[in-house]
Amino acid sequence: GESVGLHLPTLSVQEGDNSIINCAYSNSASDYFIWYKQESGKGPQFIIDIRSNMDKRQGQRVTVLLNKTVKHLSLQIAATQPGDSAVYFCAERTWFSSGSARQLTFGSGTQLTVLP
Amino acid sequence: DAGVTQSPTHLIKTRGQHVTLRCSPISGHKSVSWYQQVLGQGPQFIFQYYEKEERGRGNFPDRFSARQFPNYSSELNVNALLLGDSALYLCASSPFEENIQYFGAGTRLSVL
Numbered sequence: 410g411e412s413v414g415l416h417l418p419t420l421s422v423q424e425g426d427n428s429i430i431n432c433a434y435s436n437s438a439s440d441y442f443i444w445y446k447q448e449s450g451k452g453p454q455f456i457i458d459i460r461s462n463m464d465k466r467q468g469q470r471v472t473v474l475l476n477k478t479v480k481h482l483s484l485q486i487a488a489t490q491p492g493d494s495a496v497y498f499c500a501e502r503t504w505f506s507s508g509s510a511r512q513l514t515f516g517s518g519t520q521l522t523v524l525p
Numbered sequence: 526d527a528g529v530t531q532s533p534t535h536l537i538k539t540r541g542q543h544v545t546l547r548c549s550p551i552s553g554h555k556s557v558s559w560y561q562q563v564l565g566q567g568p569q570f571i572f573q574y575y576e577k578e579e580r581g582r583g584n585f586p587d588r589f590s591a592r593q594f595p596n597y598s599s600e601l602n603v604n605a606l607l608l609g610d611s612a613l614y615l616c617a618s619s620p621f622e623e624n625i626q627y628f629g630a631g632t633r634l635s636v637l
Contacts, residue, residue, distance in 0.1 A: 443625065452529070452615050452628030453568065498567050512558075512581050513626065515567030 421522045428486040430519045432499035435480060439501035443513065444473060444484045448495045456484070456497075486521075494523045527552070529618050529629035537635045538606050546601040546632045550618030556580075557599040558626060559591055560615040568615055574599055575621070603634075611636045 422428045434442070440461040445453035459466045459473045459482075466473050472485040482499050496518040502511045530549045538544050550557050556575040560568035570583040574593035593599045597618075603610055613633050617626035 445628075450630070452617075452630045455625050455627065458625060500567075512570045512573060512583070513568075514570065515560075517565070517567050 418517070419520045419522070421524055422489050423524050424489060424491060426489055428484075428489045428493070428521060430484045430486075430497050430499075430521065432482040432484075432516055433480060434482065434499070434501045436501060436503050436514075437477075437480065439503050441502040441511075442473070442475065442482055443500045443502075444471075444482075445498045445500060445515075446493075446495045447498065447518070453498060489521075489523050491523050491525070494521055496520050529616055529627055531614075531616050531629040531632050533632060534630070535633045535635075537637060539637050540606055540608060542606050542636075543602065543604050544606060544634060546603075546614050546616075546634070548599045548601070548616030548618075548629060550597050550599070550616075551627055554618035554620050554627075555597055556619045556621060556624070556626075557593055557597065558617045558619075559599070559601045560617065560628075561585075562613040562615055562631070564612075571601070606636045608636050610634065 443458045444456040446456050447453045457468045457471050457473050459475050464475055470487045474483045486493055498515050498518045500513040500515045503514055504511050532547045558573040559571040561571055562568045571585050572591040573581040577593045588604045591601045613631040615628050615631045617628045619626045
């Protein structure tokens with residue numbers, strides 16, 4: 410199975426509320442994590458990233474938290490808007506088996522639905 | 526500025542056929558990666574190319590191959606198509622090997 414997984418496959422929130430999307434990873438050697446947003450019919454869109462030497466990083470309306478002790482990531486979206494409805498993926502960067510470079514391993518995604 | 530562009534957007538093939546998918550990276554980006562995304566799942570890594578060299582390969586059979594051209598565009602080839610190859614194929618580019626990857630909209634491949 411994949412080393413990156415999500416706790417909840419779907420999440421529904423009221424417009425204006427805060428959203429929290431969780432992600433577990435299993436590779437303790439992963440040093441970099443990214444959250445992507447994928448809308449229907451489109452490719453994944455970069456939201457925010459965080460390196461393993463950080464616990465928290467903030468962007469515009471989004472915050473990513475990293476807990477290396479329990480290998481857990483979360484994406485917080487403040488004041489969720491209808492345009493935030495999409496599938497959200499976390500991805501971790503791990504080394505190729507050849508050791509030559511690193512690849513992204515994605516989880517299966519969480520569908521966020523914003524209710525009016 | 527143009528983002529990552531992929532062609533064609535949709536493709537229908539029959540089992541046993543061959544397919545070639547194309548990707549043009551963002552201008553200035555030298556690294557291209559290919560992913561397969563099956564419906565309801567996250568993208569799965571297939572290949573990464575940097576400066577026209579293969580830098581990594583995911584757990585895919587030898588029916589899958591790719592290459593990167595001097596202008597940094599890339600092709601993904603799949604031979605002897607199987608029904609299970611039906612998926613969205615995504616291309617991503619980045620300035621260097623380990624930067625943030627920016628994705629195209631993908632090519633939807635249906636194998637009948």
